Amino acid sequence: MNERIILPIGPQHPLLKEPTHFKLTVEGEKIVDADIRLGYNHRGIEKAAEDRTYVQDLYMIERICGICSHVHATNFVQATEELMHVEIPARAKYLRVIVGELERIHSHLLWLGVAGHEVGYDTLFMVSWRDREVVQDLLELITGNRVNYGMNTLGGVRKDLTKEQIDEVLKGLKVLEDRTRYYAKVALEETTFVARVSGVGPLPKDVAISHCAVGPTARGSGVDYDIRRDAPYAAYNEIPFKVITSDRGDVLGRTIVRVLETFEAINIIRYALEHLPEGPISIKVPRKVAAGEAESRYEAPRGECIHYVRSNGTDKPDRVKVRAPTLANLTSIRYTLMNQQVADIPIIVAAIDPCLSCTDRTQVILAQADSKRSENLSWGELRRRCVTKKPL
Amino acid sequence: MSNTTTPEKKTVKKQSKLAAKLAGWSRIKSPWIIHFNAGGCNGCDIELVAALTPKFDVERFGVLLKGTPRHADILVVTGPVNEQIKSRLKRIYDQMPNPKFVIAVGACACSGGVFKGCYNSLGGIDDVLPVSAYVPGCPPRPDAIIQGVYALLNKLKKGE
Amino acid sequence: MVEIPAQDIRKWVSDLLKSGKFVVLSTITGYQEGDKIFLLYHFATKDGMVDVRSSVPLAGPKIDSISNVLPGAILYEREIHDILGVSFEGIPDNRRLILPEDWPDGVYPLRKDYPATRGEK
Numbered sequence: 307m308n309e310r311i312i313l314p315i316g317p318q319h320p321l322l323k324e325p326t327h328f329k330l331t332v333e334g335e336k337i338v339d340a341d342i343r344l345g346y347n348h349r350g351i352e353k354a355a356e357d358r359t360y361v362q363d364l365y366m367i368e369r370i371c372g373i374c375s376h377v378h379a380t381n382f383v384q385a386t387e388e389l390m391h392v393e394i395p396a397r398a399k400y401l402r403v404i405v406g407e408l409e410r411i412h413s414h415l416l417w418l419g420v421a422g423h424e425v426g427y428d429t430l431f432m433v434s435w436r437d438r439e440v441v442q443d444l445l446e447l448i449t450g451n452r453v454n455y456g457m458n459t460l461g462g463v464r465k466d467l468t469k470e471q472i473d474e475v476l477k478g479l480k481v482l483e484d485r486t487r488y489y490a491k492v493a494l495e496e497t498t499f500v501a502r503v504s505g506v507g508p509l510p511k512d513v514a515i516s517h518c519a520v521g522p523t524a525r526g527s528g529v530d531y532d533i534r535r536d537a538p539y540a541a542y543n544e545i546p547f548k549v550i551t552s553d554r555g556d557v558l559g560r561t562i563v564r565v566l567e568t569f570e571a572i573n574i575i576r577y578a579l580e581h582l583p584e585g586p587i588s589i590k591v592p593r594k595v596a597a598g599e600a601e602s603r604y605e606a607p608r609g610e611c612i613h614y615v616r617s618n619g620t621d622k623p624d625r626v627k628v629r630a631p632t633l634a635n636l637t638s639i640r641y642t643l644m645n646q647q648v649a650d651i652p653i654i655v656a657a658i659d660p661c662l663s664c665t666d667r668t669q670v671i672l673a674q675a676d677s678k679r680s681e682n683l684s685w686g687e688l689r690r691r692c693v694t695k696k697p698l
Numbered sequence: 699m700s701n702t703t704t705p706e707k708k709t710v711k712k713q714s715k716l717a718a719k720l721a722g723w724s725r726i727k728s729p730w731i732i733h734f735n736a737g738g739c740n741g742c743d744i745e746l747v748a749a750l751t752p753k754f755d756v757e758r759f760g761v762l763l764k765g766t767p768r769h770a771d772i773l774v775v776t777g778p779v780n781e782q783i784k785s786r787l788k789r790i791y792d793q794m795p796n797p798k799f800v801i802a803v804g805a806c807a808c809s810g811g812v813f814k815g816c817y818n819s820l821g822g823i824d825d826v827l828p829v830s831a832y833v834p835g836c837p838p839r840p841d842a843i844i845q846g847v848y849a850l851l852n853k854l855k856k857g858e
Numbered sequence: 859m860v861e862i863p864a865q866d867i868r869k870w871v872s873d874l875l876k877s878g879k880f881v882v883l884s885t886i887t888g889y890q891e892g893d894k895i896f897l898l899y900h901f902a903t904k905d906g907m908v909d910v911r912s913s914v915p916l917a918g919p920k921i922d923s924i925s926n927v928l929p930g931a932i933l934y935e936r937e938i939h940d941i942l943g944v945s946f947e948g949i950p951d952n953r954r955l956i957l958p959e960d961w962p963d964g965v966y967p968l969r970k971d972y973p974a975t976r977g978e979k
Contacts, residue, residue, distance in 0.1 A: 347737045348956040349780060350816035353967050357815075357974035366812045372741025372837060416744070435751040442748075453741040453837050518883045518930025531882070536904060601900060601907065603884070612884045612900060629885035629934070637930050782958035815975040817967055818958070 337643050337651070355626040360386055360460060360595065363623065370628065372453050373416065376402075376409045377606040378628065379458045381613040384539060384602035386460055389595050389617045396583040398462035399541040404475075404578050405449065405457050406540070406604075407571040411482065412441040413607035414564045414571075417659045418489060421561065424652040425502040430492065437485045444478045447471055462588025472579050479572050486572070490565045494558075503557040507642040507654035510555055517638040520631050521609020522567065523658045526560035528553045533605035544581075547574050557657040564607075564659075594621050606631050608659045632660050725771050725797075726851050728760030732770035732794070736787050736823060738777020741837035742804035746774060749840035756844055767793040772847065775827070776837075778806040778819040784826055791827050799830040799850060803843055808832045864897075864912045868922040871899075875927060880904050886934040888942045890970050895919045895942055914944060916969075923949035941968040 351370060355363045368379040380402055387394060415438040422430030442452045449455035449465055457463050467475075493499060509519070514527040524531065532549040534542040550566040552559035595617040604611045609631030616625040635658040642654050735743050749756045750763060764770050767790045779787060791800070802823050805811035810821035823829060831853075833846035862870055874881055884900040884907075899910040914921050923946035925932040935946045936955040943966040946952075954961070966972065 347777075347780075348782070348818050348958075349737065349778065349813045350818040350967065351813070353972070353974050354813070354816040355974075369739045369741070369812050369836070372739040372744055375739075375741070432751055435748060436753060439748070439751070439753045452839065453745065515880070515882060516929050518928070520882070531880070531902075531904075537902075537906065601909070603902075603907075610884060610902070614885075614887045614898070614900070616889060625887075625889040627885070627887040627889070633933055634884075634930070637933055780958070781960070817972070817974075 332648050335647050335649070337646055337648065352626050352628060355623060357622065359593075359621045360623060363626065364458065364460065365456070367626070367628070368454055368456065368458075371630065373413050374409060374606045374608065374611070374630075375454045376405050376457060377604050377611050378613070378630075379455075380406065380540070381602045381604040381611055382615070382626070382628075383458045383460060384604075385600045385613045385615040386595065386617075386623075387591070388600035388602065389598050389615060390460075390591050391596075392461060392589060392591055394462045394589060395586045396541070397466075397585045398587050400578045400582050401463045401465075401467065401587065402458065402540045403542065403545065404467075404575050405445070405455060407575045407578075408441055408445055408448075410571045410607045411568050412438055412445070413659075414568045415441065415489075417564060417607075417656075418493065418561075421503075421653060421656050422499075424656045425499065427499060430489075430499070434489060437482065440478050440481055440485075444475050447474055459588055461591040462586070464588070466587050467579075467582070472582075475579060476576065479575060483569070483572050486565070486568050490569075493561050493565050500558060502650075503561060503653060503657075504554075506557045506650050507646060507657055508556050509638055509642050513641055514555075514638060517641065518634055519609075519638045519658075520634045521606070521659075522560050522563040523609060523635045523638060525549070525551045526557075526563045526657075527555040533603050533610055537603060539602065539604065541578065545574055545577050547577075557653055560657045594619060595623075608632055609634060632658065635660075722854075726855055728762070729771045729847065729851060730762045730764050730769055731772040731774050731801075731847070732764050732767050732790070733774045733776070734787060734790055736775055736777040736779045736783050736807065737819075738804065738806055742776035742807070742835075745837045745840050746776065746803065746843055749843055754840040754844065756847075759844070759848075761844075761847060767791075768795065770794055771798060772850070773798065773800045773827075774803055774843075774847075775800060775807050775823050776803045778810050778813045778816075778821075779823050779826055780818045780820065782818075784820070787823070787826055799854075800827050801831045801833060801846055801850060802829045803833045803835075803838060803846065805834055805836045808834055811836060860908065860910045862910060862912055864914050864921045867897075867899075867910070867912050868924055868927065870910065871924045872927050874901065874908075883928055883931055883934070886931065886938060888938040888944060888968065890916065890942065890968070893917070895944055897921060897938070897944070899924075919944040920947060921945075922947050925949055925951075942966050943969070 351366060355366065358366065364379060364382060367382045368375045370378045415434045419431040419434040422428065422434065445455060446452050448467060448471060449457050457465060509527045511528045514524045514529050528551055530549065530551050535549050547570050550563050550570065552562045554562070597617055597619045599614070599616045601612060601614040611631050612629045614627040615623050618624040639655060639658060643651065646654060733743065733746055748754060767773070773791060773794060775787065802808050806813060807823050810819060813819040814821050831846055831850040833843055835842055880903060882902045884902050887898040887900065889896055893916045894913045895916055896911060896913045901908040901910065912921060921944060923935055925935060926948060932949070932951060933955065935949055936951065936953065938944050939946060939952065940955045940957050
């Protein structure tokens with residue numbers, strides 16, 4: 307007869323992350339089942355969007371998430387521009403791509419630091435976030451803010467790039483490329499890191515597809531799907547780049563995908579800067595939007611983000627629907643946690659790169675058969691035990 | 699039984715006064731903070747965590763980010779509070795030892811920000827906790843957050 | 859865009875999955891128009907999006923769940939159940955997804971009769 311231990315992990319915990327509540331019940335060291343519950347970050351944005359004009363909605367929707375704000379802003383604006391039947395200038399498309407890829411780099415470096423912290427590798431966290439500041443400075447140079455850039459407007463973008471800014475960005479990219487090469491080496495060859503992520507949290511390709519996983523979570527299991535190549539938006543149909551996949555299917559596979567995608571992002575930005583077309587950066591659009599419906603998809607750092615907008619001829623939308631990538635990946639978390647060790651919970655959950663403000667709070671309840679002993683652990687305590695691999 | 703304070707009692711009184719002064723001094727010189735995200739977009743939280751990283755490095759000022767409210771002097775809250783998280787926020791606050799202070803970081807924690815009016819958002823954390831300092835911004839830079847913490851400490855220093 | 863009646867949705871999705879083509883459900887959108895609730899299933903394939911629309915009456919919104927043929931649909935169905943009040947027959951898990959624990963039963967915020975902006979206190 308095996309003992310069942312219940313570990314509730316409260317919504318407050320040391321480093322980063324949104325209010326997350328985990329309630330784990332485990333059999334010895336093994337997780338036998340898992341449950342998902344959301345709710346803490348739910349603000350009521352989709353409903354409030356119906357009471358605000360499209361321009362007001364743009365600024366609210368941008369703040370759905372502070373890590374991928376450009377994703378939501380661009381996606382919403384693309385859907386609205388389709389409803390208005392307008393074609394934005396080519397230069398605006400390239401500028402959207404440049405800011406979008408810079409955002410991807412900052413998001414992947416952020417993730418690398420968080421992943422390092424989850425396996426107890428705090429140096430990686432400090433060093434990758436130090437280098438992430440290079441990207442933040444570039445974004446501040448181009449758009450005026452480190453987060454929530456406000457780059458988009460209905461009909462194009464709001465800020466242009468001067469020659470000096472372009473030179474600064476190219477210089478910054480060179481620094482980033484050298485540093486990322488170092489991270490690739492650490493993440494892929496450093497034995498202690500690899501040992502913590504190799505073989506952990508397996509997700510077979512067919513399960514990834516049936517559970518509708520997206521982004522690096524799916525591409526790390528060999529699913530060859532990337533919106534930028536398969537349904538290109540903005541200027542991606544004119545920019546050559548590689549889609550990175552890995553057949554490993556474990557957390558290491560997802561790490562490889564994200565690190566190599568950072569290199570690709572650097573190349574995409576370079577190409578876009580070198581081929582930046584001349585011309586205006588925005589066009590005038592009507593205030594009232596003709597009745598209709600449109601959807602727009604964007605390859606966010608975490609996967610596919612889809613926005614759907616219905617208009618009714620006024621200056622306010624009738625319905626705005628946002629499905630952020632983490633919600634699509636949450637169903638697969640349960641599968642990847644099955645039969646895994648408790649010590650690996652933080653890194654497995656972190657491997658989908660959860661952005662719960664995009665999605666909502668998660669309450670993971672791992673349930674199993676019969677027992678009575680229970681233990682309360684904070685997330686910090688769980689992480690500490692994972693680092694020392696102390697048995698429960 | 700004498701009504702005046704005995705020499706022993708005088709010493710004890712002096713010692714506890716000294717201890718209180720010492721505690722106050724160390725609180726100002728090295729405030730330990732705990733961070734709680736009350737349902738925000740993460741922007742403020744990332745900027746807060748970025749304040750720990752080498753470029754801004756709050757640790758050199760003695761500011762430590764603790765994992766448990768029982769070790770913390772200052773509660774840093776981000777995000778517009780919603781109904782669900784209100785009770786958890788209060789519970790965290792109650793677990794902190796006195797004296798304790800609350801800093802609202804970001805436009806959402808100050809007044810609801812861009813989400814004011816959404817059906818599941820309240821208008822900032824004022825309605826839930828007594829706030830000692832507000833740091834506006836969307837999100838405020840790590841430098842601004844550090845300045846906010848220090849403005850609070852200066853206020854405390856003057857108050858003592 | 860494909861319009862199909864609500865009772866055929868599970869068979870349609872099964873047939874799509876049996877075809878062997880690469881298909882991923884991006885999301886399910888629910889919206890109310892007049893006295894009907896429309897459900898829009900967004901399927902992503904290598905040849906582009908395939909959107910399927912179905913409708914159920916507002917007075918008795920019920921439709922078959924597709925979660926047993928496509929496990930990835932479960933969270934989207936639970937969300938629509940939570941905020942619009944649509945019942946998904948045969949859904950393996952029917953709990954609240956995003957609304958708070960003490961949200962009143964029978965109140966569906968994404969229906970048109972619910973105010974979009976919270977009043978000032």
